[in-house]
Each structure stands twice: as C-alpha cells, then as structure tokens.
Amino acid sequence: MNHFELFNLPEQFELDLAQLSASYQKLQQLTHPDRFATASDQQRLLSVQKNAQLNDAYQALKSPLLRAEYLLELRGIDLKHETSTMQDGMFLMQQMEWREQLEDIQASADLDALEDMDDEIAGQIKLHLRQVEDQLDAATDESHQYAADEIRKLKFLYKLRSEIANLEEKLQD
Structure with missing residues (x-):
C-alpha cells in the first residue's frame, strides 16, 4: 500500500x-506499540514495524519536498540514489551569487540583509514548489523530468535556508 492509500x-x-493529520492520528492510535504491551512478542514487533512505517509515510507526505520526491518515485523516477547533476546554468550562477551574498552578510553581520535574503529564498521556494505541482499534475515523462530538476533546485534552496537560519542564530548570539 502506498502512502496516499494508507491515509486515504x-x-x-x-x-x-x-485530513492527513487526522488520518495519521487515527492510524497512530491503532498501531501504537503501547496498545500491544500485553500481546505476544510477534504482535509487539509487528506493531513497532507498522508504527515506524506509518511515521515514515506521514513525514513523507507532510513535507512538500519529500511528497514530490515520493510521487516521482511512484512514477518510476527515484531521486534518492541519483548521481545526475543540475544542468541549469542560470540556476547554477544564481547559486554562486547567493553563496557570495551569504558570505558578505556573514562578514558584515548585517541581520537586515540576512532577513531580506531569507525572504527572497522563501519566495523562490514557493515559486519552485508551484512549478513542481504543475509538472506533477501534467504527469508526462517530460514533466516528470522537469519536476525532478525543480526538486534538485528546491533541495539547494532548503539547504540554503537552513544555512541562513544557522547564520542568523550565530549572529544573534
């Protein structure tokens, strides 16, 4: 059963x-190991396994990035073990500019500039998530490849956003 079917x-x-959260809560109650405290060893082990699968499925569907990757995986494109690199030269140039900008902000300790950069990256994430959704909805081989490219960009953007948050924490200390 795939994750979507699991949560109906x-x-x-x-x-x-x-709806995802409500379904998760119901299923969590049914599979939680505490319910099987007096059951046989086999039933307790099965409960732990089912509960772990449920948690993994919930985390995958709750996150837009993981959900997009999972949808592509269901459609035969597995990004987890790929070695392909990004071919979008413009985005690669933009990555370098963002990296330089982050270094400059770190050197100057400019929290306002950091906040502006974070807002820009958040906007880029929204833009790329919309692109992913559109391409997944199109459901063609070509659109799936385009969605995979967008996911690669999103992985960079999420990582950059995490680095921004870490820098902000460091600068505020």
Whole structure:
C-alpha cells in the first residue's frame, strides 16, 4: 500500500494537510506499540514495524519536498540514489551569487540583509514548489523530468535556508 492509500488521500501533490493529520492520528492510535504491551512478542514487533512505517509515510507526505520526491518515485523516477547533476546554468550562477551574498552578510553581520535574503529564498521556494505541482499534475515523462530538476533546485534552496537560519542564530548570539 502506498502512502496516499494508507491515509486515504488522492495521489497528488496538493494535499489537505488537516485530513492527513487526522488520518495519521487515527492510524497512530491503532498501531501504537503501547496498545500491544500485553500481546505476544510477534504482535509487539509487528506493531513497532507498522508504527515506524506509518511515521515514515506521514513525514513523507507532510513535507512538500519529500511528497514530490515520493510521487516521482511512484512514477518510476527515484531521486534518492541519483548521481545526475543540475544542468541549469542560470540556476547554477544564481547559486554562486547567493553563496557570495551569504558570505558578505556573514562578514558584515548585517541581520537586515540576512532577513531580506531569507525572504527572497522563501519566495523562490514557493515559486519552485508551484512549478513542481504543475509538472506533477501534467504527469508526462517530460514533466516528470522537469519536476525532478525543480526538486534538485528546491533541495539547494532548503539547504540554503537552513544555512541562513544557522547564520542568523550565530549572529544573534
């Protein structure tokens, strides 16, 4: 059973996160190991395994990036073990500019500039997530490859955003 079926959700990028959470809570109650405290060893082990699978599925669907990767995986494109590099020269140039900008901000300790950069990256994440959704909805081989490229960009953007948060914490100390 795939993650979407597990939570009785449509196999699509756009999800009702409240419905996902409600389904997760119900299933969590059914599979939680505490319910099987007096059961046989085999039943307890099965409960732990089912609960771990449930948690993994929930985390995958809750995160837009992981959800997009999972949808592509269901469609035969596995990004987890790929070695392909990004071919978008413009985005690679933009990455270098953002890296330089982050270094400059770190050197100057300019929290306002850091906040502006974070806002810019957050906007880029939203833009690329919309692109991923559109391409996944198109559901063609070509659109899946385009979505995979967008996911590669999103991975960079999420990592950069994490670095921004770490720098902000460091500068505020």
